[in-house]
Amino acid sequence: MQLPKDAMLLRVFIGEQDKCGHSPLYEAVVMKAREMHMAGATVLRGPMGYGHSSRVHTAKILRLSEDLPIVIEIVDTQDKIDAFLPVLDGMMGSGLVTLEKVQVLRYGRQRNGDPA
Numbered sequence: 001m002q003l004p005k006d007a008m009l010l011r012v013f014i015g016e017q018d019k020c021g022h023s024p025l026y027e028a029v030v031m032k033a034r035e036m037h038m039a040g041a042t043v044l045r046g047p048m049g050y051g052h053s054s055r056v057h058t059a060k061i062l063r064l065s066e067d068l069p070i071v072i073e074i075v076d077t078q079d080k081i082d083a084f085l086p087v088l089d090g091m092m093g094s095g096l097v098t099l100e101k102v103q104v105l106r107y108g109r110q111r112n113g114d115p116a
Contacts (some may be wrong), residue, residue, distance in 0.1 A: 003039050003107045008081040012072040012088065013096040016045065020091045026070045028091055036084060039076040039107065046071065051096065075102065 012029060020028035026043045033041045049069035050056045074081070081099065088097065 003075070003104045004077060005104055007039075007075055007102050007104045008078050009100045009102045010072075010074040010076075010081050010084070010088075011096075011098045011100070012074075012092075013051070013098075014070050014072070014092070015051075015067040015095075016070050017067040018070075018093065018095065025091065026072055029072050029088065032087060032091065033074050033084065036080070036087070038074055038080055038084060041072060041074045044071040044073065045069070052094075075104070 014025055016024070016026075018025035030041045030043060046069035048056065051069075074084070076084075085097075
């Protein structure tokens with residue numbers, strides 16, 4: 001699979017405890033992105049953050065939080081991201097979703113002259 005140089009980055013900011021059915025929301029989003037043949041997805045777990053409620057979530061030892069911030073990043077073409085957004089909307093309750101234009105410098109790795 002090749003990605004064009006000009007692509008889109010979709011970021012989804014949620015809490016670790018957010019669910020989609022019985023599964024963690026971050027897991028459901030990544031599996032749905034894979035099912036829809038998106039170029040790639042990464043889940044990042046933050047040690048501290050806050051959102052619209054201004055309630056701080058932290059992993060500090062004295063105040064353990066079970067709802068740490070999660071960021072899901074998905075990079076693909078504008079068309080594939082646009083097709084994924086309604087699906088994502090149906091999976092999420094609350095959270096923040098952002099889009100950003102990005103330039104893809106490298107995707108995959110070439111071996112013996114073959115495209116990745």
